Amino acid sequence: MKAKFLALLLVAVTILTLFAGCAKDTPDPGTTDNNSDPSKNSITIGVSFATMQEEKWERCAENMQKKADELGAKLVIQSANGDEELQYSQCENLITQGVDALIVIAQDGDAASAIVEAAHEAKIPVVANDRMINNCELDFYVSFDCYTVGVLQAQFAVEHAPTGNYFLISGSPKDNNALLMRNGQMSVLQPYIDKGDIKIVVDQWCDGWSAEDALQYTGHAVGGVCPFAVPDSVPVYLDVSLKRFDTVFPAAGSAASAVRLTCDELERASRSRGWIDVCKGWEEDQ
Secondary structure, three states: HHHHHHHHHHHHHHHHHHOOOOOOOOOOOOOOEEOOOOOOOEEEEEEOOOOOOOOHHHHHHHHHHHHHHHHHHEEEEOOOOHHHHHHHHHHHHHHHHHHOOOEEEOOOOOOOHHHHHHHHOOOEEEEEOOOOOOOOOEEEOOOOOHHHHHHHHHHHHHHHOOOEEEEEOOOOOOHHHHHHHHHHHHHHHHHHHOOOOOEEEEEEEOOOHHHHHHHHHHOOOOOOOOOOOOOOOOOEEEEEHHHOOEOOEOOOOOOEEEEEHHHHHHHHHOOOOEOOOOOOHHHHOO
């Protein structure tokens, strides 16, 4: 009975993260151990994030904590900073601490199967959140409908550009969500490709979201991507929403630099292939 209760508690906590609102105060990206009233925290849940570098995961952590507090559970949150070996080590430590259950947002869906095996050996149930953990017997998996997201993305694209060259960029090939999303996209795009209306000129996957790969593909380090001096294989387009400004300040090759340009100057300097209209909502601010 206790195992079933723990599993249901985990699902309640995890589902909340999929509908996380805007977070005002975000937790420390390392380890958070909130236990203001030990008498209420009869259950301890370990949470392993692959990373906390994106706002999405900060929101998830905050909302997990809120829900755990409502349920009277203690939450121990850790972040692996994009390192699958560190994630295993952190989860191993949580297991050793004797957590009652474990939520894992996996850095690598294949490598994380070892975490599930170690947890099960200690009789600890595991929930995979957002990213599937492959080749193991998960207790629960909670995520959004990645296939349908891919379908909607592609439908929007062909609605606005039913012909022409397409640049596809996807997440890590080890991320099951990315694979499902790509399948959804191709279910819409493939008929257009077969007819010759759409040509895939670049098809790129981001293995592990590697910073080294980002540098190779774009010519700039993460945080400093700009429309200048990119490889010839990277097409640059400008959105028409920019034209409402007399001058703009695009990034200039590092995380702390920018350059002031008119839109005409930006178009020439970036070697833009044209103007597109994809940004929404900006007209309301006019």
